[in-house]
Amino acid sequence: MRQFSFILIILLSIFLFGCTSTTPAKNIKLEKDLYKGTSGVLMDIYQDKIPSEVYEGETFDIVVKVDNKGPYKVDNADLLISLDKGFMSFRSGGYIKSGALTLEGKTVFNEFDDFRIVSESVTSGQIDPLKESQNTLMLTTLCYDYKGIAVGDVCVDTDPYNTGTMKKICEVTPLSLSDGQGGPLSISDIEVRMLIDQPGGQTYIRPQLKIHFLHQGTGTIMKAGNTNIACSGKPFPNGIQSRAAIIDLKLSQYGLSDFECFPNEIILIGNEDTITCTLKSGRINKNRGTFKSPLTITYAYGYVSSLSKEIKIKKLL
Numbered sequence: 001m002r003q004f005s006f007i008l009i010i011l012l013s014i015f016l017f018g019c020t021s022t023t024p025a026k027n028i029k030l031e032k033d034l035y036k037g038t039s040g041v042l043m044d045i046y047q048d049k050i051p052s053e054v055y056e057g058e059t060f061d062i063v064v065k066v067d068n069k070g071p072y073k074v075d076n077a078d079l080l081i082s083l084d085k086g087f088m089s090f091r092s093g094g095y096i097k098s099g100a101l102t103l104e105g106k107t108v109f110n111e112f113d114d115f116r117i118v119s120e121s122v123t124s125g126q127i128d129p130l131k132e133s134q135n136t137l138m139l140t141t142l143c144y145d146y147k148g149i150a151v152g153d154v155c156v157d158t159d160p161y162n163t164g165t166m167k168k169i170c171e172v173t174p175l176s177l178s179d180g181q182g183g184p185l186s187i188s189d190i191e192v193r194m195l196i197d198q199p200g201g202q203t204y205i206r207p208q209l210k211i212h213f214l215h216q217g218t219g220t221i222m223k224a225g226n227t228n229i230a231c232s233g234k235p236f237p238n239g240i241q242s243r244a245a246i247i248d249l250k251l252s253q254y255g256l257s258d259f260e261c262f263p264n265e266i267i268l269i270g271n272e273d274t275i276t277c278t279l280k281s282g283r284i285n286k287n288r289g290t291f292k293s294p295l296t297i298t299y300a301y302g303y304v305s306s307l308s309k310e311i312k313i314k315k316l317l
Contacts, residue, residue, distance in 0.1 A: 034106050035149055038216040039069040040183035041077065041103065043142045045307050050138075053312045059091060059123045062309075064140055067115040068103035070182035077101040077144035078231040079118060084136035087313060091121035098231060101144075124313045131315065138309045143231035143302065145224045147247070148181035150297045152190065154251060158205045158286045160194040168290040175295070184217025185244060185301050195278065196286075203286040207251065208278040211297065213244070215271040219305035223265075230304045242268040244301035246275065252293040254283060266299070 046063040054060055062081065068074055083095040090097055097120055104114040127134040155170035172192050180186040191210035196203060215221055222230055223243040230236065244266040249256040261277040 034071040034108065034111075035151065035182050036179040037069065037182050038180040038184055038186055040146055040217065040303060041074060041142065041144055041305075042067045042069060043079075043140060043305055043307055045140060045309050047309070050309055051311070053314055054124045055314050056124055056126050056316050059121055062120045062122055062138065064118045065115055066101055066103070066118070066142060067113050068105060069113050070146070071105045071107070072147050072182065073105045074101070074103040074144050074146065076227050077103060077142065078227045080141040080143070080231040080233065081118075081120060082139045082141070082233065083122065084138070087125050087127065087134055087136040088122055088138070088311070089125060091123055096233065124311075127313050127315060133315065134313045136311050136313060138311060139306060140308070141231055141233075141304065141306045143227040143304050145227060145300065145302050146183045146185075147224075147298060147300045148183050148186060150177055150181050150187040150190075150295075150299075152177065152295050153292055154192055154207065154209075154295045155290065155292050156205065156207055156252070156284060157194050157290045158284065158288055159290065160196065160205070166289055170290060170292045180216065184219065184303060185213060185215050185221055185299070187297060187299070188212045188214040190295075190297075197281040199281055202282075204281050205284045205286055206279045206281060207284070208276060209251075209295075210274060210276045211246075213266050213268070213273045213275070213299075215268055217303070217305070219303050221268055222302040222304060224300040224302045226302055230302065244268075244299055246277070246297060246299045248296070248298035249277060250294075250296045251279070252284075252291075254279060258283060266301075 044065045049061060049063040051060055066079060079099050079101055081097045085095045089095050101116050152175040155172045157172050172194060174192060175190040177187050177189060189212050193208040195206040195208050197206050221242050221244060223240045226240050249259055258280055259277040260280060261275055266273045266275060
């Protein structure tokens with residue numbers, strides 16, 4: 001009986017140890033899966049709720065859904081609904097409506113999209129007495145700040161020309177990140193090189209990262225912090241459109257201030273751009289030996305997307 005109890009205790013210990021040791025690994029995998037995709041925040045007009053044809057003076061509802069499909073919280077989204085002035089107006093008055101939205105991002109413990117549904121009542125106006133109908137346009141614009149976090153492993157080779165005899169635990173390879181980072185702007189791949197620097201007779205290794213950015217959405221990238229300008233209905237001022245920035249970079253114990261990045265901001269041309277970040281000299285001594293290190297790059301940007309709906313106003317008989 002004692003032997004049976006002893007075996008039972010051992011089996012129970014193995015089971016408990018197995019549960020506690022695999023759960024964190026499972027959570028890490030789930031968290032990595034969250035930071036994939038290229039959707040970001042999506043906007044949808046409920047077409048079946050909005051009539052394609054209305055009569056003069058008729059009141060109907062406009063229904064718009066805003067849905068955060070990524071892992072990043074949105075604090076300052078701005079939804080702008082614009083009507084064709086003179087032909088439609090909101091029941092509460094005016095032809096432009098703007099409202100702020102906050103949307104939570106997905107987490108390991110909550111994989112459901114956070115969304116908001118905005119509904120506004122609209123009244124059609126009078127059309128030209130000589131016309132039987134008038135086509136009008138309703139435009140919805142969504143502006144929000146977003147970010148991306150790219151994660152991978154980098155081999156830091158302290159003997160890139162193989163002059164030593166020390167065995168290496170890894171080799172330098174490019175990083176492919178084609179699954180995206182949860183938003184319309186993503187890092188598609190990173191080229192990795194090891195540069196050698198010898199200040200004062202010491203030999204240091206300077207990892208160099210050539211970071212390729214790719215816009216995979218249908219909207220417009222803008223510099224973060226300009227949602228109020230983008231959703232004002234006015235043209236973009238210079239220096240805002242197609243711009244983003246790296247706000248954090250971590251490799252081993254080194255941060256963004258330990259790197260020299262050129263250029264210092266992302267400026268998309270044809271939906272693409274490249275930034276090269278090189279570790280400053282005096283950080284990694286050649287004698288340290290080759291090692292593998294996690295790499296994390298965080299970048300920030302703003303985004304603007306628009307949808308439209310055509311509505312025909314018909315004259316009352």
